[in-house]
Amino acid sequence: MLRFRVLGRLHVEPEPPQFVMLWVPGLEAIPMSIAGYDPSDEVLEFLVKPVGSTTSKLAEARAPEYMGVYGPLGKPWYPSGRRILFLAGGSGVAPILHFARKRCNGRLCHVVFGAWRFDEVGEIPSLLSSLGVSVTTACLDEGCDIKGTLVDAYKTLSVEEYDEIVVSGPIEVLRKIAVERKQGIRHYYILEAIVKCGIGLCSSCRLPGTSLLLCVDGPLFPHHLVEEVLLEA
Amino acid sequence: MRKDSKLSVSVTGIELRHPVMNASGILGDSVEGVRRLIGSGVSAVVTKTLTLEPREGYLPPILVPLEYGLLNAVGLANPGIDYVETLVREAHSSGLPIVVSIGGRDPDEFHVLAVKAFESGADALELNLSCPHTPGYGVDTASTLSTLKAVADSVKSVTTKPVWAKLGYNRSILDEAGALLEKGIDALVLINTIPGMAIDVYAKKPILTNRYGGLSGPAIHPVAVYTVYTVYREYRAHIVGAGGALDWVSALELILAGARAVQVGTGFYVKGLRIIEEILDGIREYMDKTGAKSLEELIGSAVD
Ligand SMILES: Cc1cc2nc3c(=O)[nH]c(=O)nc-3n(C[C@H](O)[C@H](O)[C@H](O)COP(=O)(O)OP(=O)(O)OC[C@H]3O[C@@H](n4cnc5c(N)ncnc54)[C@H](O)[C@@H]3O)c2cc1C
Numbered sequence A: 001m002l003r004f005r006v007l008g009r010l011h012v013e014p015e016p017p018q019f020v021m022l023w024v025p026g027l028e029a030i031p032m033s034i035a036g037y038d039p040s041d042e043v044l045e046f047l048v049k050p051v052g053s054t055t056s057k058l059a060e061a062r063a064p065e066y067m068g069v070y071g072p073l074g075k076p077w078y079p080s081g082r083r084i085l086f087l088a089g090g091s092g093v094a095p096i097l098h099f100a101r102k103r104c105n106g107r108l109c110h111v112v113f114g115a116w117r118f119d120e121v122g123e124i125p126s127l128l129s130s131l132g133v134s135v136t137t138a139c140l141d142e143g144c145d146i147k148g149t150l151v152d153a154y155k156t157l158s159v160e161e162y163d164e165i166v167v168s169g170p171i172e173v174l175r176k177i178a179v180e181r182k183q184g185i186r187h188y189y190i191l192e193a194i195v196k197c198g199i200g201l202c203s204s205c206r207l208p209g210t211s212l213l214l215c216v217d218g219p220l221f222p223h224h225l226v227e228e229v230l231l232e233a
Numbered sequence B: 001m002r003k004d005s006k007l008s009v010s011v012t013g014i015e016l017r018h019p020v021m022n023a024s025g026i027l028g029d030s031v032e033g034v035r036r037l038i039g040s041g042v043s044a045v046v047t048k049t050l051t052l053e054p055r056e057g058y059l060p061p062i063l064v065p066l067e068y069g070l071l072n073a074v075g076l077a078n079p080g081i082d083y084v085e086t087l088v089r090e091a092h093s094s095g096l097p098i099v100v101s102i103g104g105r106d107p108d109e110f111h112v113l114a115v116k117a118f119e120s121g122a123d124a125l126e127l128n129l130s131c132p133h134t135p136g137y138g139v140d141t142a143s144t145l146s147t148l149k150a151v152a153d154s155v156k157s158v159t160t161k162p163v164w165a166k167l168g169y170n171r172s173i174l175d176e177a178g179a180l181l182e183k184g185i186d187a188l189v190l191i192n193t194i195p196g197m198a199i200d201v202y203a204k205k206p207i208l209t210n211r212y213g214g215l216s217g218p219a220i221h222p223v224a225v226y227t228v229y230t231v232y233r234e235y236r237a238h239i240v241g242a243g244g245a246l247d248w249v250s251a252l253e254l255i256l257a258g259a260r261a262v263q264v265g266t267g268f269y270v271k272g273l274r275i276i277e278e279i280l281d282g283i284r285e286y287m288d289k290t291g292a293k294s295l296e297e298l299i300g301s302a303v304d
């Protein structure tokens, strides 16, 4: 988890699952979900999974180091139901942390957090619990509440207990859940794409086969809008 | 459509039902983007500048949003000229004319691009002679009057259809415009972005990956009005205005300065797709109030 103090001002308060373009001077600007925001001291939180040069540089960052940020980008989403299930894999849990803080007061929220190995689970469950959200962990080795993948967890949970389900994480997980989807509950997915301009001008983030631009229409989409994106290919 | 008849205008023989279209580089690079443009109500579709091969463009940051405009260095990311047919088909399926913007590194490349674009049914070409931030293209191609003329020759030789040439503001603009018109270029598109840079004071580095980029939006609007006015006054040529058209007043200024049509780029980012209808509503109301009978009588009416 990285925390940055905003120099200058964010013009609007970021809402989940919005993201920013985080610029590592000398390297790239990459999209990063806002994992938390404290308006009292303007601190933005990110959860970074090192996968390439820019994310690795970020993961190694130690204060004082300056990063550029612009945003918040993307559309906020406001749940309409009272009982919400979040299925989050890996760094896909970042926007869920922000949701937990901003949207779970007065709602029944439950998060299933999936990782490959137990030692990758880290501080996430305790962070979520401290925000008043109940957590189940799933991993492939011993130590988590469920031994198996997020999809295995989804199949065994009584998801009928929820009004809405939000899935966030690797695309394979999203696809599998879209296939296994249980009828009668509203499903939403937080997707990723190559974001370049972040404001709907360059069409780099267009979801294949649709006219949806992830950076302005997403990153969260209801099932019916992205069914073909998830079920094909 | 009848209510638009006062707004109809012909640019280089292309009949437009009103004078407002998108600027190159805004949405015109995919079927879905073209659909969005059509939905916005543009009177013609202008494609992203297409090059011989697809280009990935620069890594982000490619764009710096500023209070008074945008600074971009996209790096001419585009799907390549072979995609042109798909774009043309999409625009034509809605009955809209399509202007294909092409970017070559030399007169021969422009020649090949022009042939492919017209074979695919383009209604007009827009030669990008003015992208300020992609080495080898744009301002680099057009660095001397003789190369400008050679590009015009190589393209005009393949077609009788209209060819527009897009220039940026620079001190030789009158010479450049004159040279192109002399070679039979049918219209000038004025202006492209102008070079700019933004530095992050904490990181102490230019923000754009390319370090510098092209400035657009309200910041360049007076420059665009001035350029259109100056070129129109000298040559009375067909001009398409671009630069900071964000509402009906700024669009109309370009028309009064001599533009027969106006392109909107940054405005789409600031206002979204509704900007086209907003500009048209404003111009219609203005014409009603001032008793103007046709758009034609407004074109260049501020130029003495
Ligand atoms: C809306 C959104 C929110 C995200 N939130 C988070 C988050 O909270 N935490 C986190 O760790 N990661 C997040 N990501 C993913 C993160 O942006 C990529 O991992 C990062 O761009 C990789 O950059 P790199 O230089 O480290 O790796 P690279 O070596 O450049 O690439 C590694 C992988 O990342 C993808 N990628 C590269 N550039 C981009 C780009 N500009 N946009 C999207 N994907 C790219 C590549 O396709 C490749 O699969 C998010 C992505 C999106 C679209």
Ligand SMILES: Cc1cc2nc3c(=O)[nH]c(=O)nc-3n(C[C@H](O)[C@H](O)[C@H](O)COP(=O)(O)O)c2cc1C
Pocket (backbone or CB within 6 Å): A201, B023, B024, B025, B026, B048, B049, B070, B072, B074, B076, B101, B128, B131, B166, B191, B192, B193, B215, B216, B217, B218, B220, B242, B243, B244, B245, B263, B264, B265, B266, B267
């Ligand atoms: C993101 C972006 C991409 C652009 N891409 C192109 C392009 O490919 N070809 C071109 O001729 N002009 C391009 N331009 C310039 C615009 O077409 C236009 O000339 C300029 O932005 C001024 O108009 P505006 O102030 O309405 O944006 C681009 C501008 C922007 C902001």
Ligand code: FES
Pocket (backbone or CB within 6 Å): A194, A195, A196, A197, A198, A199, A200, A201, A202, A203, A204, A205, A206, A213, A214, A215, A216
């Ligand atoms: S990143 Fe440019 S349109 Fe979404």
